[in-house]
Amino acid sequence: MILKIIxxxxxxxxxxxLVYDVFKEKTRMLQLTAALALIPFILRLLMIK
Amino acid sequence: MTNLLKNKNIFPILSLLVAxxxxxIAANQFLFMRKEQPLHPSPALSKIEKLSVYNPNLTGTxxxxxxxxxDSGNPGGTVLILGGTHPNEPAGFMTAYLFLENCELSAGxxxxxxxxxxxxxxxxxxxEGQPQFITIDGKNGKRQFRFGSRIxxxxxxxxxxxxxxxxxxxxxxxxxxxxNLNRSYPGKPNGSLTVRVAYAIVNLINTEHVDVAFDLHxxxxxxxxxxxxxxxxxxxxxxxxxxxxxEFEGIRYSLEPSPYNFHGxxxxxxxxxxxxxxxxxxxxNPVQGRLRGRSDEALIITGKDKMYLRAAAxxxxxxxxxxxxxxxxxxxxxxxxxxxKIIATFSEYHPESAxxxxxxxxxxxxxxxxxxxxx
Numbered sequence: 357m358i359l360k361i362i363x364x365x366x367x368x369x370x371x372x373x374l375v376y377d378v379f380k381e382k383t384r385m386l387q388l389t390a391a392l393a394l395i396p397f398i399l400r401l402l403m404i405k
Numbered sequence: 406m407t408n409l410l411k412n413k414n415i416f417p418i419l420s421l422l423v424a425x426x427x428x429x430i431a432a433n434q435f436l437f438m439r440k441e442q443p444l445h446p447s448p449a450l451s452k453i454e455k456l457s458v459y460n461p462n463l464t465g466t467x468x469x470x471x472x473x474x475x476d477s478g479n480p481g482g483t484v485l486i487l488g489g490t491h492p493n494e495p496a497g498f499m500t501a502y503l504f505l506e507n508c509e510l511s512a513g514x515x516x517x518x519x520x521x522x523x524x525x526x527x528x529x530x531x532x533e534g535q536p537q538f539i540t541i542d543g544k545n546g547k548r549q550f551r552f553g554s555r556i557x558x559x560x561x562x563x564x565x566x567x568x569x570x571x572x573x574x575x576x577x578x579x580x581x582x583x584x585n586l587n588r589s590y591p592g593k594p595n596g597s598l599t600v601r602v603a604y605a606i607v608n609l610i611n612t613e614h615v616d617v618a619f620d621l622h623x624x625x626x627x628x629x630x631x632x633x634x635x636x637x638x639x640x641x642x643x644x645x646x647x648x649x650x651x652e653f654e655g656i657r658y659s660l661e662p663s664p665y666n667f668h669g670x671x672x673x674x675x676x677x678x679x680x681x682x683x684x685x686x687x688x689x690n691p692v693q694g695r696l697r698g699r700s701d702e703a704l705i706i707t708g709k710d711k712m713y714l715r716a717a718a719x720x721x722x723x724x725x726x727x728x729x730x731x732x733x734x735x736x737x738x739x740x741x742x743x744x745x746k747i748i749a750t751f752s753e754y755h756p757e758s759a760x761x762x763x764x765x766x767x768x769x770x771x772x773x774x775x776x777x778x779x780x
Binding site for chain 1: 414416417420421423424427428431432435436528560563564
């Protein structure tokens with residue numbers, strides 16, 4: 357249970373970094389890439405996949 | 406409006422919206438995989454219980470599943486049929502569904518757990534490219550059946566250890582085998598989800614005084630233990646006689662002894678922890694194998710694969726394989742024939758615990774009518 361909480365906190369942290377990255381990247385391609393990379397992290401965070 | 410379009414945040418926001426749409430579609434697909442397809446039990450059904458009755462620690466988890474009870478009302482023994490230990494082995498769970506939807510009983514009881522590892526039905530094995538469903542055009546229209554994974558969903562049991570230490574033997578296996586139901590027997594009430602499911606099944610066998618217990622599987626055609634009846638010491642007599650009788654009918658099965666020192670397997674631990682006669686059945690399914698080509702519904706249903714045809718020509722397979730493949734229909738027919746023959750043989754040896762299951766077609770009749778006529 358503790359491991360799961362730590363795991364989800366790490367996921368949340370990486371997800372927030374990715375959202376930050378979407379706004380901070382300089383090219384549109386990298387902004388879109390960061391947004392798409394967010395999908396598996398969010399699905400995992402919500403324990404869907 | 407122009408200012409808005411030039412705003413540097415517009416594209417990032419649009420990107421997040423695109424990701425949200427794709428994520429929502431993906432999430433819906435994954436959540437849909439958790440929805441159980443309805444089964445339609447035969448009129449012989451007496452009751453449905455949850456597996457958590459036999460281990461309350463399963464209550465409310467994705468490991469809890471239905472146990473179907475068919476009681477003839479007449480004296481006799483009890484048979485358990487387990488499908489879906491590995492939900493990526495469809496002949497196993499389709500045979501359980503077939504008994505569930507078609508059986509009639511005149512002596513004894515029949516218990517069926519069609520989705521033994523219910524959590525493993527809720528996802529697919531990564532990197533395998535296998536379909537989420539198989540579709541049968543049945544007598545009442547098209548029906549979809551979930552095609553799942555060999556092991557419990559990591560959403561329900563995580564993380565895997567580096568090395569899986571089997572309880573109670575201490576045997577070492579690869580870490581992900583910790584989510585394999587057929588490496589988790591006899592289980593314990595408070596362990597991981599898979600171990601709790603295993604414990605519930607063993608407890609059910611003991612509580613319900615199950616005389617004969619079947620665990621239905623499939624394996625790759627290049628795997629040595631295939632088209633096989635795996636029997637523990639207690640089951641050897643009935644299994645060998647049944648195998649001979651099946652051979653007389655042109656249905657070849659090899660008889661494999663349950664290994665003494667490989668722990669966690671259903672037949673091994675049911676032998677050691679219960680009084681039942683344990684039997685595991687294997688058929689050959691190309692979708693299980695490493696040599697296969699495209700892994701789609703057609704491969705599962707027709708069992709036809711060019712690569713396996715080539716492997717057969719090279720003598721690399723343990724089963725006959727020709728251009729007709731090994732269709733699901735034939736794999737289920739083999740399981741059905743073996744289950745019926747073993748029940749009949751057990752009943753002959755133990756008339757006081759005889760079990761008579763009717764309404765299930767014989768091998769030839771089943772192949773003639775087709776799988777679709779029973780669903």
